[in-house]
Amino acid sequence: MTVMTGNDSTATQSVLHTTPPSTTPPTPTTLVAAVDNDAMALMALRGVLPRLLPESRWLWGVAGATEAIRMALDPQTRPRLLLVDMSLDDGTGVTVCRRIRCRTDRVLLLAVTAFSVDAYAARAAQAGAQGIVSKADMPAMAAALRAVAATANPSDRSSDDRQPRLGDREEETLRLLAQGLSYDQIAAQWDVTPATVRTHAHRATAKLGARSLAHAIALYLSR
The missing domain is CATH 1.10.10.10 (Winged helix-like DNA-binding domain superfamily/Winged helix DNA-binding domain)
Structure with missing residues:
Protein backbone atom coordinates (compact mmCIF):
# COMPACT_ATOMS: atom_id res chain seq x y z
CA MET A 1 0.00 0.00 0.00
CA THR A 2 1.23 3.42 -0.71
CA VAL A 3 0.29 6.97 -0.29
CA MET A 4 1.69 9.78 -2.41
CA THR A 5 1.35 13.41 -3.48
CA GLY A 6 2.65 15.25 -6.52
CA ASN A 7 3.49 18.88 -7.16
CA ASP A 8 -0.09 19.85 -7.86
CA SER A 9 -1.87 17.11 -5.95
CA THR A 10 -1.18 18.06 -2.36
CA ALA A 11 -4.54 19.19 -1.05
CA THR A 12 -4.77 21.12 2.16
CA GLN A 13 -8.41 22.19 2.23
CA SER A 14 -10.89 20.53 4.56
CA VAL A 15 -14.46 19.70 3.68
CA LEU A 16 -16.67 20.02 6.74
CA HIS A 17 -20.37 19.29 6.83
CA THR A 18 -22.60 21.85 8.47
CA THR A 19 -23.80 20.69 11.87
CA PRO A 20 -25.99 22.31 14.52
CA PRO A 21 -24.12 24.47 17.03
CA SER A 22 -22.74 22.49 19.94
CA THR A 23 -20.38 22.88 22.84
CA THR A 24 -17.79 20.63 21.19
CA PRO A 25 -16.07 21.20 17.83
CA PRO A 26 -17.68 19.30 14.94
CA THR A 27 -15.82 16.26 13.65
CA PRO A 28 -14.64 16.73 10.04
CA THR A 29 -16.43 14.34 7.69
CA THR A 30 -14.72 13.01 4.58
CA LEU A 31 -17.04 12.37 1.65
CA VAL A 32 -15.89 9.16 -0.05
CA ALA A 33 -16.71 7.79 -3.51
CA ALA A 34 -15.31 4.96 -5.59
CA VAL A 35 -14.96 3.74 -9.16
CA ASP A 36 -14.59 -0.01 -9.62
CA ASN A 37 -15.85 -2.29 -12.39
CA ASP A 38 -16.56 -4.98 -9.79
CA ALA A 39 -20.04 -4.37 -8.37
CA MET A 40 -19.38 -6.71 -5.45
CA ALA A 41 -16.22 -4.81 -4.57
CA LEU A 42 -18.18 -1.55 -4.49
CA MET A 43 -20.81 -3.08 -2.21
CA ALA A 44 -18.15 -4.50 0.08
CA LEU A 45 -16.30 -1.21 0.27
CA ARG A 46 -19.45 0.69 1.11
CA GLY A 47 -20.18 -1.81 3.86
CA VAL A 48 -16.77 -1.66 5.53
CA LEU A 49 -16.11 2.06 5.07
CA PRO A 50 -17.59 3.08 8.47
CA ARG A 51 -15.15 0.69 10.14
CA LEU A 52 -12.15 1.63 8.00
CA LEU A 53 -12.71 5.38 8.24
CA PRO A 54 -15.32 6.27 10.89
CA GLU A 55 -15.26 10.02 10.15
CA SER A 56 -16.50 9.50 6.60
CA ARG A 57 -19.69 9.25 4.58
CA TRP A 58 -20.23 7.20 1.44
CA LEU A 59 -21.25 9.43 -1.45
CA TRP A 60 -21.45 7.21 -4.53
CA GLY A 61 -19.92 4.27 -6.38
CA VAL A 62 -19.77 3.80 -10.15
CA ALA A 63 -18.29 1.21 -12.52
CA GLY A 64 -17.13 3.41 -15.38
CA ALA A 65 -14.16 5.72 -15.77
CA THR A 66 -16.08 8.34 -17.77
CA GLU A 67 -18.87 8.59 -15.22
CA ALA A 68 -16.42 8.74 -12.32
CA ILE A 69 -14.51 11.61 -13.90
CA ARG A 70 -17.73 13.52 -14.58
CA MET A 71 -19.07 13.09 -11.06
CA ALA A 72 -15.74 13.86 -9.41
CA LEU A 73 -15.51 17.16 -11.27
CA ASP A 74 -19.14 18.20 -10.71
CA PRO A 75 -19.36 20.40 -7.57
CA GLN A 76 -22.73 18.82 -6.76
CA THR A 77 -21.32 15.27 -6.64
CA ARG A 78 -17.65 15.88 -5.97
CA PRO A 79 -16.19 13.67 -3.21
CA ARG A 80 -13.32 14.66 -1.00
CA LEU A 81 -11.69 11.26 -1.44
CA LEU A 82 -12.11 9.03 -4.49
CA LEU A 83 -10.98 5.41 -4.53
CA VAL A 84 -9.90 4.48 -8.04
CA ASP A 85 -9.55 0.89 -9.24
CA MET A 86 -6.57 0.62 -11.55
CA SER A 87 -8.35 -1.78 -13.94
CA LEU A 88 -11.60 -0.50 -15.48
CA ASP A 89 -13.66 -1.62 -18.47
CA ASP A 90 -13.77 1.73 -20.25
CA GLY A 91 -10.35 3.08 -19.32
CA THR A 92 -7.65 2.84 -16.70
CA GLY A 93 -7.42 4.10 -13.17
CA VAL A 94 -4.29 5.99 -14.14
CA THR A 95 -6.29 7.91 -16.76
CA VAL A 96 -9.04 8.67 -14.25
CA CYS A 97 -6.50 10.05 -11.78
CA ARG A 98 -4.72 12.11 -14.42
CA ARG A 99 -7.87 13.66 -15.87
CA ILE A 100 -9.23 14.58 -12.46
CA ARG A 101 -5.92 15.90 -11.19
CA CYS A 102 -5.35 18.13 -14.22
CA ARG A 103 -8.68 19.84 -13.44
CA THR A 104 -8.69 20.05 -9.65
CA ASP A 105 -6.70 19.35 -6.51
CA ARG A 106 -9.84 19.34 -4.35
CA VAL A 107 -10.34 15.59 -4.83
CA LEU A 108 -7.96 13.27 -3.00
CA LEU A 109 -7.22 10.13 -5.00
CA LEU A 110 -6.48 6.71 -3.52
CA ALA A 111 -5.71 4.03 -6.09
CA VAL A 112 -6.75 0.45 -5.34
CA THR A 113 -5.80 -2.76 -7.12
CA ALA A 114 -6.21 -6.51 -6.89
CA PHE A 115 -2.70 -6.88 -8.31
CA SER A 116 0.71 -5.93 -6.95
CA VAL A 117 0.71 -2.32 -5.76
CA ASP A 118 4.34 -2.03 -6.82
CA ALA A 119 3.26 -2.52 -10.44
CA TYR A 120 1.11 0.63 -10.33
CA ALA A 121 2.69 2.81 -7.63
CA ALA A 122 4.85 4.97 -9.86
CA ARG A 123 2.19 5.51 -12.54
CA ALA A 124 -0.47 6.31 -9.95
CA ALA A 125 1.84 8.83 -8.29
CA GLN A 126 2.68 10.48 -11.60
CA ALA A 127 -1.05 10.71 -12.39
CA GLY A 128 -1.63 12.63 -9.16
CA ALA A 129 -2.86 9.98 -6.74
CA GLN A 130 -2.15 10.42 -3.07
CA GLY A 131 -1.82 6.69 -2.53
CA ILE A 132 -2.29 3.11 -3.67
CA VAL A 133 -3.37 0.07 -1.69
CA SER A 134 -4.20 -3.58 -2.23
CA LYS A 135 -7.90 -4.46 -2.19
CA ALA A 136 -7.08 -7.64 -0.30
CA ASP A 137 -5.34 -5.95 2.64
CA MET A 138 -8.02 -4.37 4.81
CA PRO A 139 -5.63 -3.17 7.56
CA ALA A 140 -3.48 -1.51 4.92
CA MET A 141 -6.53 0.05 3.29
CA ALA A 142 -7.67 1.44 6.62
CA ALA A 143 -4.23 2.95 7.16
CA ALA A 144 -4.19 4.40 3.65
CA LEU A 145 -7.65 5.91 4.03
CA ARG A 146 -6.66 7.56 7.29
CA ALA A 147 -3.40 8.87 5.84
CA VAL A 148 -5.06 10.32 2.75
CA ALA A 149 -8.02 11.71 4.71
CA ALA A 150 -5.56 13.45 7.02
CA THR A 151 -4.41 15.40 3.99
CA ALA A 152 -7.95 16.77 3.78
CA ASN A 153 -7.91 17.78 7.42
CA PRO A 154 -4.49 19.23 8.22
CA SER A 155 -5.61 20.23 11.70
CA ASP A 156 -5.81 16.53 12.55
CA ARG A 157 -2.20 15.83 11.61
CA SER A 158 0.42 15.10 14.19
CA SER A 159 3.01 17.78 14.70
CA ASP A 160 6.18 17.52 12.63
CA ASP A 161 8.27 16.59 15.65
CA ARG A 162 6.15 13.47 16.12
CA GLN A 163 6.67 12.23 12.57
CA PRO A 164 9.38 9.68 11.85
CA ARG A 165 12.54 11.36 10.61
Missing part, protein backbone atom coordinates in the same frame (compact mmCIF):
# COMPACT_ATOMS: atom_id res chain seq x y z
CA LEU A 166 14.12 9.87 7.52
CA GLY A 167 17.71 10.31 6.48
CA ASP A 168 18.49 12.29 3.34
CA ARG A 169 19.29 9.15 1.34
CA GLU A 170 16.17 7.42 2.61
CA GLU A 171 13.96 10.33 1.54
CA GLU A 172 15.68 10.59 -1.83
CA THR A 173 15.29 6.85 -2.38
CA LEU A 174 11.54 7.01 -1.82
CA ARG A 175 11.22 10.10 -3.99
CA LEU A 176 13.05 8.52 -6.92
CA LEU A 177 11.18 5.23 -6.58
CA ALA A 178 7.91 7.18 -6.68
CA GLN A 179 9.08 8.68 -9.97
CA GLY A 180 9.43 5.19 -11.41
CA LEU A 181 13.19 4.67 -11.16
CA SER A 182 14.48 1.19 -10.37
CA TYR A 183 17.07 0.25 -7.77
CA ASP A 184 19.61 -0.19 -10.57
CA GLN A 185 18.90 3.26 -12.03
CA ILE A 186 19.18 4.98 -8.66
CA ALA A 187 22.38 3.08 -7.91
CA ALA A 188 23.86 4.24 -11.21
CA GLN A 189 23.02 7.87 -10.37
CA TRP A 190 24.69 7.61 -6.97
CA ASP A 191 27.56 5.35 -8.03
CA VAL A 192 26.63 2.75 -5.43
CA THR A 193 25.36 -0.82 -5.61
CA PRO A 194 21.65 -1.64 -5.98
CA ALA A 195 21.90 -3.42 -2.63
CA THR A 196 22.80 -0.10 -0.98
CA VAL A 197 19.74 1.56 -2.48
CA ARG A 198 17.59 -1.37 -1.36
CA THR A 199 18.94 -0.97 2.16
CA HIS A 200 17.91 2.71 2.19
CA ALA A 201 14.43 1.70 1.01
CA HIS A 202 14.09 -0.99 3.67
CA ARG A 203 15.21 1.38 6.42
CA ALA A 204 12.73 4.02 5.29
CA THR A 205 9.96 1.43 5.22
CA ALA A 206 10.78 0.36 8.76
CA LYS A 207 11.00 3.92 10.10
CA LEU A 208 7.63 4.82 8.64
CA GLY A 209 6.04 1.67 10.01
CA ALA A 210 4.88 0.80 6.50
CA ARG A 211 3.60 -2.60 5.44
CA SER A 212 5.41 -2.54 2.11
CA LEU A 213 7.67 -0.37 0.01
CA ALA A 214 4.66 0.96 -1.88
CA HIS A 215 3.04 1.87 1.44
CA ALA A 216 6.23 3.64 2.50
CA ILE A 217 6.29 5.70 -0.69
CA ALA A 218 2.69 6.67 -0.11
CA LEU A 219 3.27 7.69 3.49
CA TYR A 220 6.36 9.68 2.58
CA LEU A 221 4.63 11.57 -0.21
CA SER A 222 1.64 12.39 1.99
CA ARG A 223 3.81 14.11 4.64
